[in-house]
Amino acid sequence: MRKKSFLSLSSPRLDYRNFAGLPGEPELLPPPKALTLHHPGRFRPAKAGLNIGDRVRRGQRLAIYEEQKEGVICPATGTVSAVGPFIGDLGRPYTAVTIAVEPDGEADDESAGAAGSLDLETAGRFFASLPGAPDFSVFFDSETPIRTLLVSGVDADLFVATNQYAVRRWPKEIKKGLSALSEVLSLERSVLALPGDIVQNYASVGATETVGVSPEYPSGIPRLVALAAMGEPLPAGDSMAEAGIAFMTAEAVAAIGRTVGTGRPPAEKIVTVINKDGGKRLVSVVIGTPIRHILDAAGIVVEEGDRIILGGPMTGTAVYSVDHPVTPATDALMIQAGKDIVKTSDYPCINCGECNRACPVNIQVNMLARFLEAGKYEEAEDLYELDACIDCGLCSFVCVSRIPIFQYIRLAKYELNRIRSIEEEEHE
Ligand code: SF4
Numbered sequence: 001m002r003k004k005s006f007l008s009l010s011s012p013r014l015d016y017r018n019f020a021g022l023p024g025e026p027e028l029l030p031p032p033k034a035l036t037l038h039h040p041g042r043f044r045p046a047k048a049g050l051n052i053g054d055r056v057r058r059g060q061r062l063a064i065y066e067e068q069k070e071g072v073i074c075p076a077t078g079t080v081s082a083v084g085p086f087i088g089d090l091g092r093p094y095t096a097v098t099i100a101v102e103p104d105g106e107a108d109d110e111s112a113g114a115a116g117s118l119d120l121e122t123a124g125r126f127f128a129s130l131p132g133a134p135d136f137s138v139f140f141d142s143e144t145p146i147r148t149l150l151v152s153g154v155d156a157d158l159f160v161a162t163n164q165y166a167v168r169r170w171p172k173e174i175k176k177g178l179s180a181l182s183e184v185l186s187l188e189r190s191v192l193a194l195p196g197d198i199v200q201n202y203a204s205v206g207a208t209e210t211v212g213v214s215p216e217y218p219s220g221i222p223r224l225v226a227l228a229a230m231g232e233p234l235p236a237g238d239s240m241a242e243a244g245i246a247f248m249t250a251e252a253v254a255a256i257g258r259t260v261g262t263g264r265p266p267a268e269k270i271v272t273v274i275n276k277d278g279g280k281r282l283v284s285v286v287i288g289t290p291i292r293h294i295l296d297a298a299g300i301v302v303e304e305g306d307r308i309i310l311g312g313p314m315t316g317t318a319v320y321s322v323d324h325p326v327t328p329a330t331d332a333l334m335i336q337a338g339k340d341i342v343k344t345s346d347y348p349c350i351n352c353g354e355c356n357r358a359c360p361v362n363i364q365v366n367m368l369a370r371f372l373e374a375g376k377y378e379e380a381e382d383l384y385e386l387d388a389c390i391d392c393g394l395c396s397f398v399c400v401s402r403i404p405i406f407q408y409i410r411l412a413k414y415e416l417n418r419i420r421s422i423e424e425e426e427h428e
């Protein structure tokens with residue numbers, strides 16, 4: 001496999017400032033009658049430790065399977081009404097747990113106890129399902145020690161304002177979260193990345209450094225935030241953890257700070273809702289809330305041919321059901337009108353080179369796309385640097401033949417990871 005560093009960012013592109021702005025305080029939506037939680041992994045009924053009729057309480061740690069390291073903090077008190085399989089994006093398997101919510105039900109104090117005596121194992125067991133989905137798994141690999149915690153106060157996609165809201169709304173909580181994490185994780189360095197226009201206001205938030213991020217898309221994409229923070233590119237194909245970096249969003253660190261400060265883990269997720277006309281608003285919803293609940297509250301009617309997207313316009317993924325729940329990682333919900341959807345085509349590549357010029361890491365995308373279309377994923381990686389791709393979606397955005405290049409890229413990365421995990425398991 002060839003290793004290539006990021007090359008320079010090319011000319012100015014789409015501008016976050018033109019699209020995001022801050023839509024004001026979020027509207028607090030009441031919990032729905034039923035919530036659904038998605039646990040990664042195939043449903044195994046014989047091994048499930050959570051069954052229909054079980055009582056669960058807000059703040060209680062739920063682990064469906066015994067060996068599950070990172071459980072889910074239950075966002076509401078109620079009764080389990082369904083447990084079953086769910087197939088997500090790219091065919092990823094999940095186990096879905098639905099809870100009939102009991103309004104004003106009593107909370108559990110298990111999380112409060114955990115927050116009071118924090119260590120790495122407890123943080124991993126209790127914090128991974130907080131709003132923002134902080135990933136603690138990277139701290140458990142002794143072969144790739146983490147030296148830097150990189151906290152992103154910018155949003156990866158256009159229109160989205162969730163993390164920009166978090167840095168403005170919760171500076172004290174971010175400070176508290178950073179302090180707790182630095183202690184528990186023995187970090188040498190913490191970097192807070194912020195929109196360039198506000199970076200000078202945040203010297204006291206508690207990070208050892210702050211860094212300003214350019215307002216030009218795709219500078220908020222995590223690997224480019226890392227480039228701004230570290231001053232040098234990560235080697236293509238290496239994960240952030242392999243480069244000694246743990247990446248978390250500002251919302252996640254604020255949620256950790258709120259948990260440590262109050263003993264009560266927040267269960268509410270800030271979601272940027274982007275309407276068909278591009279209008280946006282923030283809502284605060286309990287994790288597990290079905291999308292339908294948000295659409296009803298926002299008065300958005302989804303018509304035949306419209307598209308429901310989790311995430312923003314460049315990197316979001318379409319979902320097929322308004323029953324899909326908000327997860328700890330759902331930063332945005334976008335509804336695209338059918339008439340505005342640019343349909344993909346089966347036109348051939350005309351070698352116009354637009355994708356190559358748009359690619360911020362200078363991949364030869366027209367050639368990469370040919371190999372991906374043919375399902376030759378390993379060759380695409382070896383010859384055309386699939387692993388250097390930072391998942392910005394600009395190639396698809398500019399393609400005149402409407403080839404779904406970014407979808408091919410995602411599928412290829414997912415398939416390569418899946419195949420390699422299976423090979424590793426067989427090898428062990
Ligand atoms: S998504 Fe496309 S444009 Fe963006 S880095 Fe990957 S190949 Fe380049």
Ligand code: SF4
Nearest residue numbers: 349350352353355399
């Ligand atoms: S933009 Fe589309 S048509 Fe043009 S070279 Fe790239 S893949 Fe081919």
